[in-house]
Amino acid sequence: MGVSVRRAGVADAAALHGVAAVTFGLACPPGTEQHDIEAFIAEHLSETRFGEYLADADRELLLAETGGEVVGYTMLVFGEPADSGIAAAVTARPTVELSKVYVLPGLHGSGASVTLLSATIEAARSRGVASVWLGVNQQNLRANRFYEKAGFAQVGVKTFRVGSELHDDFVRELVF
Numbered sequence: 001m002g003v004s005v006r007r008a009g010v011a012d013a014a015a016l017h018g019v020a021a022v023t024f025g026l027a028c029p030p031g032t033e034q035h036d037i038e039a040f041i042a043e044h045l046s047e048t049r050f051g052e053y054l055a056d057a058d059r060e061l062l063l064a065e066t067g068g069e070v071v072g073y074t075m076l077v078f079g080e081p082a083d084s085g086i087a088a089a090v091t092a093r094p095t096v097e098l099s100k101v102y103v104l105p106g107l108h109g110s111g112a113s114v115t116l117l118s119a120t121i122e123a124a125r126s127r128g129v130a131s132v133w134l135g136v137n138q139q140n141l142r143a144n145r146f147y148e149k150a151g152f153a154q155v156g157v158k159t160f161r162v163g164s165e166l167h168d169d170f171v172r173e174l175v176f
Contacts, residue, residue: 003064003065003066003107003110003111004064004065004066005062005063005064005115005116006062006063006065007060007061007062007063007123008054008061008062008063008073009054010054010055012050012054012070013047013048013050013051015070016045016047016050016061016063016070016073017045017049017050018070019070019071020045020073020100020102021041022105023072023102023103024037024040024045024102025037027137027143028137029138029140032167033164033165036162036165037162039163039164053075059078060076060078060123062074062076062116062120064103064115064116066112071103071107072102072103072104072112072113072116073100073116074098074100074101074102074117075098075099076096076097076099076120076132077097077099078094078096078127078129080094080095081095081097083158085156085157085158086133086135086156086158089133089171090131090133090171090173091155091173092131092173092175092176093130094130095129095130095131095133096124096127096131096133097132097133097134098124098133098134099134101113101116101117101120101134108142113146117146121150125176129176130176131173131174132152132173132174133155133171133172133173134171135158135160135170135172136169136170136172137160137168137170138157138168138170147172148172150174151174152172152173152174153172153173153174153175154170154171154172155171155172155173156170156171157170157171158171
């Protein structure tokens with residue numbers, strides 16, 4: 001199965017929302033309330049919000065496609081981390097946040113995530129950053145192994161709100 005990666009455009013907002021609605025809950029720790037997951041998706045991963053992200057010059061979204069269908073996406077957010085704890089933990093500047101990395105569950109382990117992440121890192125490098133950082137739930141063992149294998153070192157911790165719940169994340173950084 002071939003996976004291609006391209007930059008997302010405004011016309012992709014609905015497809016991005018569709019993948020986000022299926023995949024976001026998979027990254028949450030066990031026991032996360034479904035209504036909190038749904039509230040997060042409604043607030044941050046709606047078609048309207050994706051339209052806003054796509055129009056933001058400080059964001060770049062990439063799509064993974066197979067057979068003409070969107071099967072995953074990433075979002076880079078350029079600029080200094082707003083959180084002082086993250087800013088202190090991330091060592092190389094300029095940096096970019098890898099805000100989202102999601103691939104449909106049927107493609108986990110297929111290489112699609114590796115292809116998408118590699119293209120995303122290249123997109124970040126092409127904009128002249130010295131590092132990429134991300135937050136990943138501490139209980140998401142699969143994702144943590146994936147990021148470690150890709151060279152992202154654990155450099156700190158942060159919290160992440162999903163609806164009414166606060167979750168504990170690792171901050172990971174890949175320095176070029």
